Amino acid sequence: MVQFGTAGIRGPVASDVTPSVALAVGGAVGRLAVDESATDRPEIVIGRDGRLTGSALAAAVEAGVAAAGARPIRVGQLPTPTLAFASRGRYGIMLTASHNPPADNGIKCFADGQEFDDDREARIETAVAAGESVAAFDEWGETHRAEPLADYRSAVVTYVTSHHDDAGDPCADLRVAVDCGNGMAALATPQVLRSLGAGVVALNANVDGTFPGRPSKPTPETLGDLQEFVAAGAFDLGIAHDGDADRIVILDSDGEIVHEDTVVAMLAGYYTRRAVADSDTAAENHADAADATAADPVVVTTPNASGRIDEIVADAGGRVERVRLGALHEGIAAAERDGGEVVFAAEPWKHIHPAFGGWIDGVASAALIARLAATRGLVDLREPITERPYRKISVDCPEAAKSPAMAILESSLPEAFSEATVSLDHGVRLSLPDGSWLLVRPSGTEPYIRLYAESESVDSLVETATERIEAAVDDASSATTATAD
Amino acid sequence: MVQFGTAGIRGPVASDVTPSVALAVGGAVGRLAVDESATDRPEIVIGRDGRLTGSALAAAVEAGVAAAGARPIRVGQLPTPTLAFASRGRYGIMLTASHNPPADNGIKCFADGQEFDDDREARIETAVAAGESVAAFDEWGETHRAEPLADYRSAVVTYVTSHHDDAGDPCADLRVAVDCGNGMAALATPQVLRSLGAGVVALNANVDGTFPGRPSKPTPETLGDLQEFVAAGAFDLGIAHDGDADRIVILDSDGEIVHEDTVVAMLAGYYTRRAVADSDTAAENHADAADATAADPVVVTTPNASGRIDEIVADAGGRVERVRLGALHEGIAAAERDGGEVVFAAEPWKHIHPAFGGWIDGVASAALIARLAATRGLVDLREPITERPYRKISVDCPEAAKSPAMAILESSLPEAFSEATVSLDHGVRLSLPDGSWLLVRPSGTEPYIRLYAESESVDSLVETATERIEAAVDDASSATTATAD
Amino acid sequence: MVQFGTAGIRGPVASDVTPSVALAVGGAVGRLAVDESATDRPEIVIGRDGRLTGSALAAAVEAGVAAAGARPIRVGQLPTPTLAFASRGRYGIMLTASHNPPADNGIKCFADGQEFDDDREARIETAVAAGESVAAFDEWGETHRAEPLADYRSAVVTYVTSHHDDAGDPCADLRVAVDCGNGMAALATPQVLRSLGAGVVALNANVDGTFPGRPSKPTPETLGDLQEFVAAGAFDLGIAHDGDADRIVILDSDGEIVHEDTVVAMLAGYYTRRAVADSDTAAENHADAADATAADPVVVTTPNASGRIDEIVADAGGRVERVRLGALHEGIAAAERDGGEVVFAAEPWKHIHPAFGGWIDGVASAALIARLAATRGLVDLREPITERPYRKISVDCPEAAKSPAMAILESSLPEAFSEATVSLDHGVRLSLPDGSWLLVRPSGTEPYIRLYAESESVDSLVETATERIEAAVDDASSATTATAD
């Protein structure tokens, strides 16, 4: 059974992501591409991260794709954003388990630069479940090879250079330490930063699927070496990526990790200000034009992302829309249908730069942040962003009680915080006038109701909210039990 | 269910030799190699013929091999004998359906230059039946590439040149037309013959897995173009191969196909004479040496091969051993255990040159026959071989009656031909003093007893034998029915 | 010293086209591309034919290109038209000596699908003469690889299919023998014809840079095997190519070679009729439209091409323009500047199909002729074309006398054939009302005045013209000598 989670298909190669699973998924994607395409032998770009199992799984995917009547284009090891870039105008399959342990691997599917949406993922699941099915022997595809890395790196450099108005290198005089985590970032981030003029020292840039330097997920616990190195040396910035370089962590010049929501806020603020300024310039140039419309810059993010993003975006003249985790591209599409101009979209650690491409791209983030830091300094960029104390709490709640408890909380929480603005789109999210916020939602996988809260007085906020949650769970459990009786 | 037949695994890619079958067989061979080998990551050379499905199936095999902990060495398109050559000192897997139609494909497995024996094949079948099983993630193999064709062609040229005592090109002044049948021979036979000095014109040397020029199996029915071409032009020799170049057909300068048994006889006679001559030379050089042993050259062939082989080998001072179809390498091993020097082994159309390598090699045959024809002429070579009229008859026989009927025939046929020498190893085979022979054996797949006969008076021979077969079938059927009652 | 002739740079690898020449030319083309291009690292596609020296020379070209700051794209062995196709939107360098002997090689340069014009060739010669010069070390290009063959074959199939109005395969029921001459045609013509539905048997389709099957130049002297093969078999058509597949020769079903001018006339007539018909259809659809312009289909050819081309084109409603040998693309450009629609351009054996691409393309010719033959039959296609007896005569003439003799002939020949239309653009060319024509021009390399004539009464035509030429040479020689005194 193959099933897509929020991160595609992912798990141990010994049980979940075996060669036969890769073969089946390759076949299903191949058939989908053949069905959707007008041309013979639609192209499917197949890439992989540095895991030891990537070469074999990519071969299995290739076999499935070719036997389905599509043309496999093998592109070897590269970052996930590079695979997305290379999938524009065709399809793509990436073998990666992102920051999972080395014994895992995974499969991500792309069409025209974007991860498969729910509909396509469901079709793949159905097709895999239906069993092996091949094209007529004379329709099988023939494997080609391509090398998109150089073009991708150039594209990032060109994009970020367009965010630099003056002469000279966009990152001149900036000194950056990059921890590639033995992953795919080693093939792109240091090179891009150097092309932009930065002085770059790379840590763990030897690609090694066993992740000998540090665990692949960049966290305060795993970035000790980088923190020490940045603190000991004369660096303006530290950057860390996960195994496939979609995710990014930023360190300041003291080696301290900048909070992921603050990084999102920095970029969200920058993009919004820029869009508004561009719109103003346009308005000046066409002062009397009837068609001059006001800018409506939108930042898309997820419910668990901090209110500090909302604050800075609002200050800059834009607005924030939220969408569930793992669905940023759907959020972008929705906001654009509503007439907004999506200038940035992000979950914590994962950023989409719509003007560059519709995929999560840690390399582009690294380059743009370096560019901004080179002119204004990281301190300046963070200065307008308010970071408040933060808590994440789990309250026990049986599975059956989750739904009725949440129903109760939809009214009881707003009652408790009567001054708050309420959103019920993704759980219950309350925003208070002083910039505090809290989010309550049921865990998707464990017997908990989760509470996220950020406030200068976070303890009292959490206390009040926890009481209400516990009360709601109690009421819901009784009711459930009663019904069951 | 994967099962090896006499020609390995073979069948339609839509049902029998699918990517998942290729993946499973690759995995099974990989595990076998890991089990048998002292070294880490034993190497498995993976090749394929020109079929449109070969690239995808080879990728599937590669995935299985790598995930099992072996190192796949991809070698692309090449003749089966080249893959066998490249598998010396390691393992090999060839994707080929030989001369089957284009919608088929197949898998042949090699260890150290020889096709898998029954034992290894049974282990593969068992392992495939046991289901998917992969090595620990850090033991998976990494794919390499190699290009053995140039070395193989050189090796054939060197081998055949050693059969040429004079100065000058071994095939000088010989003009040959080669019909490659759009198969792998296109990569080896014309090049080897040219290196030996022959003038070569190739037909159907564009590799094309749909076999547009002619069906892949070279027979009198499919070789019309070549026959016309040789007849119309000034050629000394015509050569045709099947899709993977293990099989060879020879045409004389009139475009007539030389009978496959005659081709075997020509080579068998040549090798035997040479061995005896070498032995004599050695004896002369060490006239008084105690260790001078008499030559015992052996030719291994199959029951259905003509008695003309026996005649010419005997004339030359050697002997013939027979082994069942598809088991030449086992016959070689048995003969060597008995102290014989196997100088040649062949089924009709398929030749092993033991001094070159333990695999069926149509390219080496092409080169050696061209070499012999260049000196002595094809006419001379055929001259000592007696071709007698030949018949192949099928007598109806229910499955249940086959065994008792054959038991009856083991005595009734020798009675009918009292002057014959009798062999009961593979059915009933009778050799008469005048060179006539007949073979009676049950079909393995159809409800027949087969009769093969070759004789100047073949009609009367067949008449007598058919009577005895029909009588035996009748008796056996009655007995069987009686028992069944 | 590197100099471009009408066929680019060509000669023995031992003296003229050595690795250092290839390196120098690669460098010069690289620098030209860098100078002309806005982008960094402009791409230069590097291909080669099947010659044994091609791999090394391509590596030398690659080195020059990369060191000049351009990006080499290696594409391996392919037909020259495929290289031209792959050079669209970028640059291309082809290592080929076309039909020269195997010890030669050569270099052809392309920009955006067209061979370099005189200006670019002169710049290359100058740059090579100026000596080695490399880009700054950090501007050197990195080699990539690409495989354009499959896309090229598809493009030809699509193009020719657009010339087929009915359902079904464009070449259904057509049986074709293709002699690839051991050259690059083996990679394209049989495959394209098969895709179009033809039954194809290929001769000499084993790529071999020693050209073992026949000399690379397809002529009546070298095509004996193919002629015999076509005559002996049931073929509708025979096709032969030179080593790099720009040149094509057509055989009828009897194995007779169709005269190269007749082949040009067939295609010229077809394209002209089609253009006129399309224009008529358009006119009908827009009967009253002011902008409906009459069709002005133009066929571009060379002075030595037969008047039969003019006849059939005129009959079909078009006109012929001539341009010097080796300059078809310049003729196309000139005709287009004059407002003509160039529907076809050809020298004998070499055809440009402008609607497909601006390069000489023997594969496209093969496919289109097969397509036409499948519907109308070759006999039908030739029927309207009048082939008259033809002579080519060389009259002795010292170098110094050539120019004054030609000056005399410009008036004396028109006097002798007063009813003729005269063209003085490329020597003296006379067209007579009965379809006869003659061309007189000085040889570029030998001490001769050449006379070409085609007429039902060719002997008397030649006699008259020869007298005038001899007289002109005598007069010119005397004058020259007198002056010298």
Place this chain on the structure above:
Amino acid sequence: MVQFGTAGIRGPVASDVTPSVALAVGGAVGRLAVDESATDRPEIVIGRDGRLTGSALAAAVEAGVAAAGARPIRVGQLPTPTLAFASRGRYGIMLTASHNPPADNGIKCFADGQEFDDDREARIETAVAAGESVAAFDEWGETHRAEPLADYRSAVVTYVTSHHDDAGDPCADLRVAVDCGNGMAALATPQVLRSLGAGVVALNANVDGTFPGRPSKPTPETLGDLQEFVAAGAFDLGIAHDGDADRIVILDSDGEIVHEDTVVAMLAGYYTRRAVADSDTAAENHADAADATAADPVVVTTPNASGRIDEIVADAGGRVERVRLGALHEGIAAAERDGGEVVFAAEPWKHIHPAFGGWIDGVASAALIARLAATRGLVDLREPITERPYRKISVDCPEAAKSPAMAILESSLPEAFSEATVSLDHGVRLSLPDGSWLLVRPSGTEPYIRLYAESESVDSLVETATERIEAAVDDASSATTATAD
């Protein structure tokens, strides 16, 4: 003009190591290989380091090699020791400028695992000077590819594991920081150390021919980042390489650089003790055997290498032989001719491990030092080595006076240090009983006499020696001037 220095051919690509130089050297090595080899198409492995100019220069070398009639085997980017390893049994050419700046490149030639000796280098120089010369067109080589890295890394791991007697990983519990300097070490040292069980964090392991992380030559001035990193973190060992990984620098756990002579002494002592111990063991096992010979372990080094090496080797029961810089392999050969068993050979930073292979190998050194540090600790290894204060002085001396001055010093210096042992093989080298030593020799490229001295009382030693040198230069200059008058 191509000339080999002590490090092969090396210099700016804009002037000295241009593509045409690379082509010429490739051709010369190709012809040498063809001349020396019995077989057709001798193989020449062609590798390169990570410089931006390496790909183009390797293509030029390939062209030269192939046109000379040898077979180029392209192996891509790899460390110089890996290329040496891959050249065993054939030839090799490495494109590398070692630790030179990025605008340089260079060429090193190998035969059977060893750098070319003077004789072969002279033949290459002569052949290049003689101009371009190619093989007959049908003898040109065809390029193959190979991937020796995995086998090389395995070989190092196997070699070092044989220096580990116990069970478990040879480097278990060792934590190492490796600064790959953006060079080829990134492809081998971290991987080998990890395979041996070490925890490895790599710095500058992104291969980048511009050396963005630090200048390629590892020195106290350039290793600041690594020193800080090692000092800040919990590492047992720091390792740094130059661009092609033949050179190695060792840091202790405090981030301090271990003196290069001390590193040589550590390995020299280890190998000598091991050889003596092995010999003793053998002697015990064959106590009464007549053929039991005493061990004669020899360490080969260069004149500028410290006396601390001699001390520790003598203590361990071996002896030291010196040979001029850049000629270690000749020193090995000479010592072996004298009956010695060369157990180790080294210049400062460059080590040959004869039991592994006859080339300088920084990766093998890294692995063996890590292995020794894992058991005994670096402190223990250094403990027996005496490091004394060291000076290097340059005394002005006109070119013409160098030779007579050295002649004077050959007697005046021994007079000044009457208790010293004197060697006149490479300048004047004095060893004093207290372990002090000094070396006086003329500079090869500048107008100086150089003085190297190491002693607990180095200042007085230098004072005395400098006086004598200045006196000798004065005398020599006067005499020279007098003569000139």
